[in-house]
Amino acid sequence: MPPLLSHPLALRFVSFGAVLALWEYAGRAGVNAVFPSVSETALAWIALAADGSLGKALAVTLTPLVIGVVVSALAGIGIGLLMGLSRRAEWLGVPFFIVLQAAPLAAIIPMLILAYGIGLATKVAVVCVMAVPVIVLNSYKAVRHTPGSLLEMGQSFLATRPQMIAKVMLPSASPVIFAGLRLGVAAGFIGAILAELLISPTGIGDLITYHQSVADYPRMYAAIVTIIVMSLVFLEVLGKIEVSVFRPEKRASP
Amino acid sequence: MSTIASLTASPPIADRRAEPSTAVAVRAVSKAYPGVEALREVSLDCPAGRLTTLLGPSGCGKTTLLKIIAGLIKADAGTVEVLGRTVCGPGPERAFVFQDFALLPWANVVRNVAFGLELRDVPKSEREAVAAHYIAEVGLKGFETKYPHELSGGMRQRVGLARALAVKADVLLMDEPFSAVDEQTRRKFQEDLLRLVAQERKTFLFVTHSIEEAVYLSDRIVLLSRRPGRIWKVIEPDLPRTLSPDQIRREPVYLDTVEAIWQNLRQYVE
Ligand SMILES: Nc1ncnc2c1ncn2[C@@H]1O[C@H](COP(=O)(O)OP(=O)(O)OP(=O)(O)O)[C@@H](O)[C@H]1O
Numbered sequence: 001m002p003p004l005l006s007h008p009l010a011l012r013f014v015s016f017g018a019v020l021a022l023w024e025y026a027g028r029a030g031v032n033a034v035f036p037s038v039s040e041t042a043l044a045w046i047a048l049a050a051d052g053s054l055g056k057a058l059a060v061t062l063t064p065l066v067i068g069v070v071v072s073a074l075a076g077i078g079i080g081l082l083m084g085l086s087r088r089a090e091w092l093g094v095p096f097f098i099v100l101q102a103a104p105l106a107a108i109i110p111m112l113i114l115a116y117g118i119g120l121a122t123k124v125a126v127v128c129v130m131a132v133p134v135i136v137l138n139s140y141k142a143v144r145h146t147p148g149s150l151l152e153m154g155q156s157f158l159a160t161r162p163q164m165i166a167k168v169m170l171p172s173a174s175p176v177i178f179a180g181l182r183l184g185v186a187a188g189f190i191g192a193i194l195a196e197l198l199i200s201p202t203g204i205g206d207l208i209t210y211h212q213s214v215a216d217y218p219r220m221y222a223a224i225v226t227i228i229v230m231s232l233v234f235l236e237v238l239g240k241i242e243v244s245v246f247r248p249e250k251r252a253s254p
Numbered sequence: 255m256s257t258i259a260s261l262t263a264s265p266p267i268a269d270r271r272a273e274p275s276t277a278v279a280v281r282a283v284s285k286a287y288p289g290v291e292a293l294r295e296v297s298l299d300c301p302a303g304r305l306t307t308l309l310g311p312s313g314c315g316k317t318t319l320l321k322i323i324a325g326l327i328k329a330d331a332g333t334v335e336v337l338g339r340t341v342c343g344p345g346p347e348r349a350f351v352f353q354d355f356a357l358l359p360w361a362n363v364v365r366n367v368a369f370g371l372e373l374r375d376v377p378k379s380e381r382e383a384v385a386a387h388y389i390a391e392v393g394l395k396g397f398e399t400k401y402p403h404e405l406s407g408g409m410r411q412r413v414g415l416a417r418a419l420a421v422k423a424d425v426l427l428m429d430e431p432f433s434a435v436d437e438q439t440r441r442k443f444q445e446d447l448l449r450l451v452a453q454e455r456k457t458f459l460f461v462t463h464s465i466e467e468a469v470y471l472s473d474r475i476v477l478l479s480r481r482p483g484r485i486w487k488v489i490e491p492d493l494p495r496t497l498s499p500d501q502i503r504r505e506p507v508y509l510d511t512v513e514a515i516w517q518n519l520r521q522y523v524e
């Protein structure tokens with residue numbers, strides 16, 4: 001491969017560019033009347049950003065999302081660790097979270113509305129319900145699969161239980177825990193948008209539904225693209241946190 | 255040069271020969287895994303300050319025995335005494351060198367070597383100074399900030415050895431530590447090990463599959479029989495340590511001992 005292309009960033013730009021080109025082509029070719037081209041969408045995005053409505057909508061959407069993701073991450077990793085460390089917690093928790101993970105959770109949103117109304121609490125709850133199961137199950141599996149030789153090593157060098165957890169099990173589990181977090185964050189984004197579409201049209205969900213109803217498709221797509229990009233940014237930040245906090249060896253040589 | 259002459263000519267070695275106290279005493283240890291009897295009534299002594307080797311067919315329970323001595327596995331019957339105290343778990347007077355290295359992939363060489371001290375809450379600067387000393391000792395100077403995946407197999411093994419040395423345990427339990435390295439590294443490592451035995455005055459218990467290695471390194475060789483492992487023979491090669499490595503390998507004592515052990519082990523092959 002030429003050196004320019006072998007850079008991981010270059011590869012990303014190329015694939016990104018290809019998708020954009022395809023989108024622009026499809027938009028211009030008029031695949032569908034409701035499908036705008038990239039350039040139209042970009043102009044719409046600039047207009048939305050300029051009049052401040054995009055910023056406001058993002059803030060509204062991100063509030064329950066960030067709260068939900070942080071709560072899910074803390075609770076999910078905590079519960080997952082507990083299940084990985086204690087047989088009893090495992091016995092209690094595993095069936096429950098496997099059912100939760102398999103269930104179409106959007107179906108319980110009406111139940112949450114009944115319980116918590118249509119405010120912030122419900123939206124946070126939706127994000128959590130979507131994000132927690134996968135985070136829990138990944139953390140649990142990651143801890144359970146700590147290599148036996150590392151455990152024996154810790155034991156033979158007299159690690160206490162808390163040391164073993166903090167210095168051996170957690171770092172060893174961190175790649176799988178973070179994979180779970182990434183899936184959880186993605187699910188959380190779905191939850192946040194679902195909540196806005198199903199509960200009360202606010203934030204980005206409101207931008208999407210409103211511009212759809214007035215047939216302003218470029219703006220509708222601009223809103224959709226914005227939330228997708230936000231999701232990617234979240235995942236990227238997560239990756240950075242993982243490498244800098246837990247796995248410095250991945251930074252040393254990519 | 256005769257063996258006797260060379261012994262009197264070199265005080266450290268004469269010293270080494272004159273210190274017969276027992277560091278590790280294994281008494282009638284038995285161990286069975288579900289469906290597999292691994293060890294049956296094994297008893298052995300490791301003299302303090304010497305290198306004892308366990309040699310035996312694959313699957314005869316060498317690793318099991320070493321881990322029982324380390325306190326990582328419980329024996330079904332029998333006792334182990336290390337420096338006069340009965341073993342009931344891992345202890346600070348023992349350190350283990352793992353066959354598969356067991357290095358932390360997310361920690362660099364310094365942190366891996368200092369890990370035993372980190373677990374004992376030794377302050378960072380202090381433990382890193384100790385680590386630096388043993389990193390130099392095993393010949394890894396310049397690799398302090400590398401991560402395990404950036405090292406070769408032999409270098410990783412040295413990190414494992416340095417980690418065990420850094421906690422200043424009196425008894426080092428080494429499970430096939432040279433199995434993953436090439437012949438050149440192995441020879442270099444053997445010399446390092448002999449130097450360490452002489453310098454550090456520690457007790458080494460060493461597992462290997464190589465007869466030559468066992469004879470070359472050991473003060474005492476314990477031959478284990480096929481599973482269930484039992485002590486089968488104890489051999490004490492008496493090599494003239496003042497000679498160069500190549501000369502030792504050409505000595506009749508060395509060659510005869512290798513041959514005798516081979517004749518013994520051959521029965522298992524046939
Ligand atoms: N955790 C375990 N569960 C069940 N059986 C085991 C376990 N560990 C070892 N064994 C069995 O006990 C026997 C002795 O194993 P051990 O690992 O001590 O042998 P070894 O002498 O170290 O062999 P090698 O030279 O191949 O390393 C083997 O037959 C093995 O299959």
Ligand SMILES: [Mg+2]
Pocket residue numbers: 316317318
């Ligand atoms: Mg073994």
